[in-house]
Amino acid sequence: MRKNYEKQIRELREKMTLEEKIGQLQQCGPSLVGAFEVSFEELLDMMFDGRISQEEFDKLMGTAEQDYREEELRAGKIGSYNGIGDAATVNRLQKIAVEETRLGIPLLFGYDVIHGFRTVTPIPLAESCAWDPVLWEKTARVAAEEATAGGVHLTFAPMVDVAKDARWGRISEGAGEDVLLNSAYGASKVKGFQGEDLAKEDSMAACLKHFAAYGAIEAGRDYNRVDMSMQRLWEEYLPPYKACVDAGARAVMPAFNDINGVPCTVNARLLRDILRKKWGFDGLVISDSNAIAECVSHGIAEDKKDASRQAILAGTDMDMSSDSYIEHLKELIESGEVAESVLDEAVDDVLRLKFELGLFEQPYQTDEARERRTMLKPEYRALALEAAEKSIVLLKNENHTLPLKPETRVGLFGTLAADKGQMTGAWAIGADPEDCVSIAEALEAKGISYQYSADGADLEKIASESDVLIAVVGESKEESGEAASRAGITLHPEHLALVRKLNATGKPVVAVLFNGRPLAIPELDQTASAIVEAWHLGAEAGPAVRNVLFGDVNPSGRLTTTFPAAAGQCPMYYAHMNTGRPGGKSKFTSKYLDAPVEPLYSFGYGLSYTAYAYEELKIEKAENGLRVRVTVRNTGDRSGEETVQCYVQVPCAGRVRPVRELKAFTKITLEPGEAGQAALEIAYDSLGYYDREMNWTPYEGKLKVYVGGNVKDTIVEEIHLL
Numbered sequence: 001m002r003k004n005y006e007k008q009i010r011e012l013r014e015k016m017t018l019e020e021k022i023g024q025l026q027q028c029g030p031s032l033v034g035a036f037e038v039s040f041e042e043l044l045d046m047m048f049d050g051r052i053s054q055e056e057f058d059k060l061m062g063t064a065e066q067d068y069r070e071e072e073l074r075a076g077k078i079g080s081y082n083g084i085g086d087a088a089t090v091n092r093l094q095k096i097a098v099e100e101t102r103l104g105i106p107l108l109f110g111y112d113v114i115h116g117f118r119t120v121t122p123i124p125l126a127e128s129c130a131w132d133p134v135l136w137e138k139t140a141r142v143a144a145e146e147a148t149a150g151g152v153h154l155t156f157a158p159m160v161d162v163a164k165d166a167r168w169g170r171i172s173e174g175a176g177e178d179v180l181l182n183s184a185y186g187a188s189k190v191k192g193f194q195g196e197d198l199a200k201e202d203s204m205a206a207c208l209k210h211f212a213a214y215g216a217i218e219a220g221r222d223y224n225r226v227d228m229s230m231q232r233l234w235e236e237y238l239p240p241y242k243a244c245v246d247a248g249a250r251a252v253m254p255a256f257n258d259i260n261g262v263p264c265t266v267n268a269r270l271l272r273d274i275l276r277k278k279w280g281f282d283g284l285v286i287s288d289s290n291a292i293a294e295c296v297s298h299g300i301a302e303d304k305k306d307a308s309r310q311a312i313l314a315g316t317d318m319d320m321s322s323d324s325y326i327e328h329l330k331e332l333i334e335s336g337e338v339a340e341s342v343l344d345e346a347v348d349d350v351l352r353l354k355f356e357l358g359l360f361e362q363p364y365q366t367d368e369a370r371e372r373r374t375m376l377k378p379e380y381r382a383l384a385l386e387a388a389e390k391s392i393v394l395l396k397n398e399n400h401t402l403p404l405k406p407e408t409r410v411g412l413f414g415t416l417a418a419d420k421g422q423m424t425g426a427w428a429i430g431a432d433p434e435d436c437v438s439i440a441e442a443l444e445a446k447g448i449s450y451q452y453s454a455d456g457a458d459l460e461k462i463a464s465e466s467d468v469l470i471a472v473v474g475e476s477k478e479e480s481g482e483a484a485s486r487a488g489i490t491l492h493p494e495h496l497a498l499v500r501k502l503n504a505t506g507k508p509v510v511a512v513l514f515n516g517r518p519l520a521i522p523e524l525d526q527t528a529s530a531i532v533e534a535w536h537l538g539a540e541a542g543p544a545v546r547n548v549l550f551g552d553v554n555p556s557g558r559l560t561t562t563f564p565a566a567a568g569q570c571p572m573y574y575a576h577m578n579t580g581r582p583g584g585k586s587k588f589t590s591k592y593l594d595a596p597v598e599p600l601y602s603f604g605y606g607l608s609y610t611a612y613a614y615e616e617l618k619i620e621k622a623e624n625g626l627r628v629r630v631t632v633r634n635t636g637d638r639s640g641e642e643t644v645q646c647y648v649q650v651p652c653a654g655r656v657r658p659v660r661e662l663k664a665f666t667k668i669t670l671e672p673g674e675a676g677q678a679a680l681e682i683a684y685d686s687l688g689y690y691d692r693e694m695n696w697t698p699y700e701g702k703l704k705v706y707v708g709g710n711v712k713d714t715i716v717e718e719i720h721l722l
C-alpha cells in the first residue's frame with residue numbers, strides 16, 4: 001500500500017511562490033563551462049568539422065569545469081538534477097537545497113541506470129534472451145542498491161519500447177520485438193528498482209520510457225516519426241507501458257517521436273487520457289532531454305513559450321534540460337494562458353514523489369548507508385556472471401564444434417576479444433571499464449592455452465598451432481544505443497575479411513558476436529562452424545563467454561528479436577500479418593526478388609548442448625483461460641534448461657490477426673533422458689483484439705495453439721473457444 005501524502009503536499013504547495021512552484025519542475029544536468037564562449041556541443045561540432053584542431057579542443061577542455069547552476073538552485077529555481085551519480089556531489093547540492101532555499105525542499109536526482117550502475121549487467125536486449133523474470137528483477141535490485149549508494153533517487157528505466165526494426169540503435173535498450181516479453185521484463189524491472197518500499201534507502205523510483213511507441217519509428221532512424229493505426233498502437237505497443245504502470249512505476253518519460261503528427265511531449269491524449277485517466281497513473285511525467293524545446297523543430301510549436309504551454313497542458317510535469325518552463329511558465333500563468341491549477345497539479349506530482357522517496361525525512365546519502373552497500377560486491381559480480389551466461393544465445397554448432405575440451409589450443413582473433421572497455425555496451429554511464437573482464441583475460445585466468453592476435457597478424461602461424469580459431473566480431477558499444485541507427489546491419493568488412501582468412505586455414509572457426517542489435521550475417525552462418533551470440537554482456541562478459549565455449553555452462557538463451565537475412569527485410573518480426581498472397585514459390589506472392597522472405601534466425605531460437613523433444617500437447621478450458629500442458633524430453637546427454645514457448649494463431653476474425661502471437665512461456669530444467677511436464681496458461685482476455693471501430697472484442701472462435709522451443713519448431717493443437 002502506498003502512503004497518502006496529499007495533505008502534506010497541499011500544505012507545502014500553498015506556501016510556495018509562483019517562481020518556487022516553477023522551480024520544482026526544472027530538471028537540469030551539469031553542463032561544462034570553461035574558457036570557451038560557445039556551448040560545449042558547438043565546440044564539439046567545431047572540432048568534428050575541423051574549425052578547431054584536436055589540440056585546441058583538448059586545451060580548451062583543460063579549462064572546463066562542471067557547472068551546477070548553484071545560484072539558481074539557491075533561489076529555488078531547480079527541483080531536480082540528472083546525470084549526477086556520486087554521493088558527495090549529490091549531498092553537496094542537496095545541502096544547498098535543504099539549508100539555503102526558502103522552503104528547504106529536497107532535490108530529486110535522476111540517472112540513467114539502464115543495465116547496472118557500477119556492476120554492469122548485460123544490455124537489456126541480451127538479458128531479455130534469458131526469458132527469466134526472476135533474474136530481471138534481481139539484476140534491477142542490485143542496480144538499485146549500487147545506484148542509491150551513489151545518491152541516485154530515480155532511474156530513467158526500464159525502456160519497454162517494443163522494437164521490430166534491427167536498424168534502430170536503441171533496440172539494445174529494451175526486451176526486443178514482443179509485446180508480452182516487454183511487459184514481463186518491464187514489470188520485473190520496476191519491482192527490482194523500486195523494492196518493497198520506495199522510502200527505503202536502497203529503493204529508487206522507476207521512470208518507464210519512452211511513452212509511447214518510440215520503437216516504431218519509421219525506417220529505424222532515431223527520433224523519426226511514428227504513424228500507425230490506433231488498433232496497432234493499443235495491441236502491439238501500449239501493453240508494456242501499462243504493465244509497468246500496473247507494477248507501480250512512479251514516473252513516465254514521454255518519447256521524442258510524434259504519433260500520427262502529435263509529439264508525445266505535448267500529446268494530451270497519451271499523457272492525460274490514456275496514462276492518467278484510463279490507467280490511473282498519479283506519478284511524475286518527466287520530458288525527455290530537451291524534448292519540450294524540440295517541439296519547435298517538430299513544427300508543432302512556434303517557439304519555446306508555445307511549446308511550454310502545450311507541454312504543461314498535455315501533462316508533462318517536469319522539463320528535462322530545455323529551460324523552457326523556467327523561462328516561460330511564469331508569463332503563461334500571469335497571462336492566463338495556463339491556469340495555475342494546471343501548474344499546481346504538476347508541482348504536486350513532483351512533491352508526491354519526493355515524499356514517497358522519503359526525501360523530506362532523509363535527503364542525504366549517509367556514509368553509513370554507503371558503507372553497507374559497497375560497489376562490485378562478490379555477490380553482485382556473481383549475479384552479473386549468471387545473467388551474462390543466461391543471455392548468450394548459441395546460433396550455430398555444426399558437428400558439435402562446441403563445447404571445447406579443456407586442453408583445446410585456441411587461436412583468438414579480433415580487437416573486441418581483448419578490449420575490456422567495449423564489454424559494457426551502450427548506456428553504462430556509471431561504469432568503469434577496468435571492472436570488466438575480456439575474453440582474453442578470462443582464458444588467461446583459467447590457464448587455457450591460447451594465442452591472440454588483434455588484427456590477424458601471424459594468422460597462419462597461430463592457426464597452424466591451434467585446434468580451433470575464435471573470431472570475436474560484431475559491433476562496438478558506440479554502434480548501438482541512442483543516435484546509433486544503422487542502415488546496413490551486416491558484419492563490418494574488416495570483420496568479414498578476418499573470418500574469411502580464418503576459414504581459409506581449414507581449421508574450425510567459432511564466431512563470437514558482440515553487438516547491440518540483430519545482425520544480418522548469412523555468410524557467417526554458412527561458413528563458421530559455430531556462432532555464439534554474446535551481445536554486450538557487461539562486467540563478466542569474458543568469463544561468461546569462456547564458460548559457454550568450454551561447456552561449464554550449457555547455453556540456454558533464446559532470441560527475443562528476429563535476425564533478418566538481409567538489412568532490406570527490416571522491419572522483420574515474427575508476429576506479422578498474412579497478406580492475401582503469403583510468400584511462396586509463385587512470383588506473384590509477397591516476397592523479394594533478391595532476398596529470402598524468411599529470417600536467418602527466428603524469434604525464440606537458440607541451440608543448446610543438448611536437445612529437447614515436445615510431445616503430448618493438451619489444452620483444457622478453465623474458468624479464466626486455457627490451461628496448456630506439454631511434455632518436454634531432454635533427448636541429449638547433458639542436463640539443460642529449456643524455454644517452453646506457447647504461441648497462438650487466430651485463423652479468422654473481424655480484423656486480420658498475426659500469424660503467431662506469444663501468449664505464455666516457462667522454463668524447465670531436465671537431466672539427460674528426463675521428461676517433464678510444463679504447464680502454461682493463456683488468459684481468455686489476452687486473446688481479444690480491437691475491432692474496426694476500436695471496440696475491444698473478445699475472441700470466441702477456433703484457435704490454434706503452438707508449443708515448442710522457438711516460433712518455428714512447434715507442435716500444434718486446435719481448440720474451439722465456444
Ligand code: BGC
Binds near residue numbers: 209288289
Ligand atoms: C534519452 C533518454 C535518457 C535521457 C537522459 C535522452 O537523450 O532519450 O532515454 O533517459 O536522455 O539521459
